Amino acid sequence: MGGLFDAELIGTTIRQATPLILAALGGLLSERAGVINIGLEGKILMGAFAAALGTLLTGSPWVGLLAAIGVGIVLALLHAVATQELKTDHIVSGVAINLLALGLSTYLFRQLIVPREEAGESSVVNMFGAVSLGGLEQLPGLSALLKDQTWLTLLALVLPFALQAMLTRTRWGLRVDAVGNDAIKARMMGVPVKQIRYLGVLGSGVLAGMAGAFLVLAATGQFRENMSAGRGFIALAALIFGRWHPLGAAGAALGFGFFEALQMRLQGQPLFGVQLPTDLLLMLPYVLTVIALMGLLGKMKPPSDLGN
Amino acid sequence: MLKARVLPALLGAGIVLALLTVLIAAAGKPIGESFVIIVQGATGFPRTEAFGPADAWDVVLHDITLLVLTGLSVAVALQAGLFNIGAAGQLLVGALVAAWMGTQTRIPAPLHLPLTLLAGALAGAAWAFLPVWLKVRRGAHEVISTIMFNYIALYLTHWLVVAHLKDPASDAPQTPAVAATAQLPMLHESFLQASWGLGIAVFVALGLWLVLYRTVWGYEVRATGANRDAADAAGVPTARRMTEAMLLAGACAGLAGAVEVCGAQYRFFEGFPSEYGFDGIAVALLAGNHPALVVLSGWLMSALRSGAYHLHAQTGAPKEIAVIVQAALILYVAAVYLRKRRVEG
Secondary structure, eight states: TTTSSHHHHHHHHHHHHHHHHHHHOOOOHHHHHTOOOOHHHHHHHHHHHHHHHHHHSOOHHHHHHHHHHHHHHHHHHHHHIIIIISSHHHHHHHHHHHHHHHHHHHHHHHHHHHHHSSBOOOOOOOOOOOOOOTTTSSHHHHHHHHHHOOHHHHHHHHHHHHHHHHHHHSSSHHHHHHHHHHHHHHHHHHOHHHHHHHHHHHHHHHHHHHHHHHHHIIISSOOTTTTTTTTHHHHHHHEEEEEEHHHHHHHHHHHHHHHHHHHHTTTOOOOTTEEOOHHHHHHHHHHHHHHHHHHHHOOOOOOOTTTO | OOIIIHHHHHHHHHHHHHHHHHHHHHHHOOHHHHHHHHHHHHOOOOOOSSSOOOHHOOOOOOHHHHHHHHHHHHHHHTTTOOOOHHHHHHHHHHHHHHHHHHOOOOOOOHHHHHHHHHHHHHHHHHHHHHHHHHHHHOOOOHHHHHHHHHHHHHHHHHHHHHSOOOTOSSSBBBOOOOOOGGGBSSHHHHHHBBTTTTHHHHHHHHHHHOOOOOOOOHHHHHHHHOOOOHHHHTTTTHHHHHHHHHHHHHHHHHHHHHHHHHIIIISTTTTTTTTHHHHHHHHHTTTTTEEEEEEHHHHHHHHHHHHHHHHHHHHOOOOOOOHHHHHHHHHHHHHHHHOOOOSOO
């Protein structure tokens, strides 16, 4: 057993969880305001592509990050216009955006980025380096957590608390819940419903785009076709598992990140003498979410005006 | 009628053509020539030495079969007001069970094929049950649970094919080939993948059309989908109708998987093409969820795909052109035809 649950596993967990936390919080911004957002997956994928392209063109991961946030916002704007102006079904719009992102990222990848040995992946780009916190990351208790992490991960660890505070303590936060729970009543109370919803959806574009950028600029260093690999849906699961609360969603994302880290660590090796198939470990977040949906873990209550 | 129906359809066709033009031009391919190649891929004409109608229709008819079945899956559920994003997972489970029936069981010839297809359909229905149960009993959104079930199906079938059903004679993660008694005959001797599964798909479409539009049950399903509260008030057992419609939806998708195993792939393998389940969404929306029109929109979509694949094979243009057009088509149809009647949310 020695050395299985060590500092490295914790570090990997947090790294794996970072894009999940960012995307889940993005989904939260949109869904708390009443707009269903199953397009996270597409925004992550396009974000990853834009991050790779921007960094390849300029050499700067900051430009890549900005590009990722930019395409995240564009896709989010599409969702906002479709759902708020054209009154399109939120699910249909999300499905179309995921499909569009899958097609467009692959199409543009083939057109704009010369594939390395035709292997369907870009060459390695400049990445964000590990953040130094003035020695803080060397402290015994914190080193497992903070060693060799990029600033995006630190942001993902702080953001849930910030968002929690903003949702409960600011006028904007109260308005978001008013809109998400009963838009018609909120309008009668003078809340600018559309504006709040646009903000929420665009916020989801920013955070999901950043999640995509993380995959390229902090995790792998290159773009691969369909590299989001379902993370948008795991983030959605984390959001639901965490009952649409920032801390809950982040906690669930960390838990799901742990399964991924454990799966990477085990690589088919036995745990406590039992051979755990990787497929079953990878399946766990989805199974747990279904169990949560069954109400076995307490009552689930989505924002009441979600999807209208 | 003209203004309400024909104009939006023409505009939609115009958008598709414009988008195709842009995507072809941006890929640096000659536009006129590319359109000829797309038409050739979709119909087989103009015929060349290397590529004729038999090649084109082999692909198109194969794709229609799957797109009609997954399109019906999405359409039947939507008629009851349920969004079945889970057709991909139901297809995978149906395919795996069909592969198991086709390889592991010894059933006399006339029964082996029908029982294998039936088992695939039942497996798909079973996979759809828990999501709809969660919906009617727990109020959990079926979109979320069917997405979860897609991934569970993906990993579960992968685990089963690697760990339990793998062909010992092969290194690849795949099952052995299904017995000859469980294989669907081809529509034409020159075809490699277009099987009589198409006949099954069209038969199912006609059957669902009759059932949905000519029976009390179908009327109640549609009433449930149109307005569940009103249907409840009128005495329709809406939870029951939703459950039944979703089981039918799962059966259609499971049948798609079984037909693909028995009529084209002859085995289940890692990376089995489950994305047809998502394509079914576009097919159903384009058809306005009408089972008979699903056949037509399934044909349009498979012609588009076959054309794009052919363009890819001939010129190297990205075949994702078809995916992008499909996404735009979904958005367009949803924005024009499926606007919410509710005033403002």
